[in-house]
Amino acid sequence: MKIVRSKEFLGARAWDAQLIAAMQDATVRLHWTDQPYPWHVNDGQEVFAVLDGEVAMHYREHGRELVAHLGAGDIFYAAEGDAHSAHPLGQARILVIERAGSV
Template sequence: MKVIRSKEFTATRAWGALDIANMHGTTVRLHWTDQPYKWHVNDGEEVFAVLDGVVEMHYRELGIEHVAVLSAGDVFFAGIGCEHVAHPLGEARVLVIEREGSV
């Protein structure tokens, strides 16, 4: 049993993570960041839920870049092959659920 107070979590570096669970190869991690990530495509599907802060999620469809502004409570689903990058506006805490070892 775990209780995690996401607003209390910080990391020593951008995108530092607290491992919450590994469920048969699917990881659940809480990330803290104040810096953009990098453009990437995951090794499977990804669920990205903003718990605190605001994140601009940039993603490409058919070579065209789009931006979705995500606030606390918003969820972004990256399907297989979805190229994306998260840009927090200030500090953000994000719950990420994805295949273990994914980028």
């Protein structure tokens, strides 16, 4: 059993992560960041849940760039191949569930 107090997690650098669990083919990580994550496309599905702070999630849909503003409790789902880039507004703590080894 493990209890994680996400609001107490502070990374040494942007997008530092604490592994919460590795389950079969998926990982669950708590990330801390205060910097944007580069545009990328995952090679699997990704669930991105904002636990603390705010994030402007940039994503592409039908050739257009869109932005969704996410706050604590909001969840973003990216299917395999969806281009996206997370931009925290200040500090944010995010729970990311994705395929193990996903890039």
